[in-house]
Amino acid sequence: MEKKNIDWENLGFSYMETEKRYVSHFKDGAWDEGALTGDATVALNECAGVLQYAQTIFEGLKAYTTEDGRTVTFRPDLNAARMADSAVRLEMPVFPEKRFVEAVVQTVAANRAYVPPFGSGATLYIRPYMFGTNPVIGVKPADEFQFRVFTTPVGPYFKGGVKPLTICVSDFDRAAPHGTGHIKAGLNYAMSLYAIQTAHRNGFDENMYLDAATRTKVEETGGANFLFVTKDGKVVTPKSDSILPSITRRSLVYVAKECLGMEVEEREVLFEEVKDFAECGLCGTAAVISPVGKVVDHGKEICFPSGMSDMGPVTKRLYETLTGIQMGKLEAPEGWIVEI
Numbered sequence: 001m002e003k004k005n006i007d008w009e010n011l012g013f014s015y016m017e018t019e020k021r022y023v024s025h026f027k028d029g030a031w032d033e034g035a036l037t038g039d040a041t042v043a044l045n046e047c048a049g050v051l052q053y054a055q056t057i058f059e060g061l062k063a064y065t066t067e068d069g070r071t072v073t074f075r076p077d078l079n080a081a082r083m084a085d086s087a088v089r090l091e092m093p094v095f096p097e098k099r100f101v102e103a104v105v106q107t108v109a110a111n112r113a114y115v116p117p118f119g120s121g122a123t124l125y126i127r128p129y130m131f132g133t134n135p136v137i138g139v140k141p142a143d144e145f146q147f148r149v150f151t152t153p154v155g156p157y158f159k160g161g162v163k164p165l166t167i168c169v170s171d172f173d174r175a176a177p178h179g180t181g182h183i184k185a186g187l188n189y190a191m192s193l194y195a196i197q198t199a200h201r202n203g204f205d206e207n208m209y210l211d212a213a214t215r216t217k218v219e220e221t222g223g224a225n226f227l228f229v230t231k232d233g234k235v236v237t238p239k240s241d242s243i244l245p246s247i248t249r250r251s252l253v254y255v256a257k258e259c260l261g262m263e264v265e266e267r268e269v270l271f272e273e274v275k276d277f278a279e280c281g282l283c284g285t286a287a288v289i290s291p292v293g294k295v296v297d298h299g300k301e302i303c304f305p306s307g308m309s310d311m312g313p314v315t316k317r318l319y320e321t322l323t324g325i326q327m328g329k330l331e332a333p334e335g336w337i338v339e340i
């Protein structure tokens, strides 16, 4: 298929309407068969559950072109499983996991002309999501829902080179113990907007959230999990019931252990320890890993030895191995790459 004439290298991370999206409706206790549509507009009753009580969940993954010209996505089965967990926690019907992957594949196939070419650094971002559609005024779950998938091309994350981030320890909490921090729900983002805008107003790129109960343990940022590297080269990643289980982080942990033979610890990480780490990175679909150069705790600076101009050596090795697997340069573990 002829690619669209888009300046791929200079795309940012913003919404661009593409040709097709997938829609399935849940009504009378069942999902309909679902279909692609050209209509990007959602029409809803003014009292829809999503509008009144924020009953909505989402996922995020990417499609891209490998070195040998295939169009692929990365581990969509894990997005399907995570969305099922999110649905259960918000009293929404599960969209069957096999159908989730099929919907992603169908939507990407229908928008193949928008999948950026290999080497551009750009990708086709895929957004599956689900929300309550019928009128709900007394507080209760909706009983009609839409599951949708749209795609939008996004530019290279490290445009103009890698720039390590400066992040601040937030005075706000992202997630309560026994709350919804471990699911991908719009509500977690709605309440983080004030915190991220505050961080930006104060000159920081991101927030480091600590655990809400004791404010002594590292949780995550608004949209990415932490990965630390100790001075003796061990990978350490925070374990907590209130962080979102990043698929990128889980893949990096696997790669570190199984492909690179590194030692990995998934455990509680005290904020006290952060000053002793050699490297720090943020893991998520968008960047794979963004290096953190500096953490600021109310004026007190922690500067990682990896510095403010490049990724640290271990972070870089993990980054290159995982992106090598994604781009088809290195052999992928069974089932990681799904061809469109």
Ligand SMILES: *Cc1c(COP(=O)(O)O)cnc(C)c1O
Binding pocket: 060, 184, 220, 221, 222, 223, 224, 225, 244, 245, 246, 247, 248, 249, 283, 284, 285, 286
């Ligand atoms: C989506 C998300 C991540 C990253 O998860 P990936 O599956 O790696 O994209 C991390 N933290 C939060 C809060 C998220 O919503």
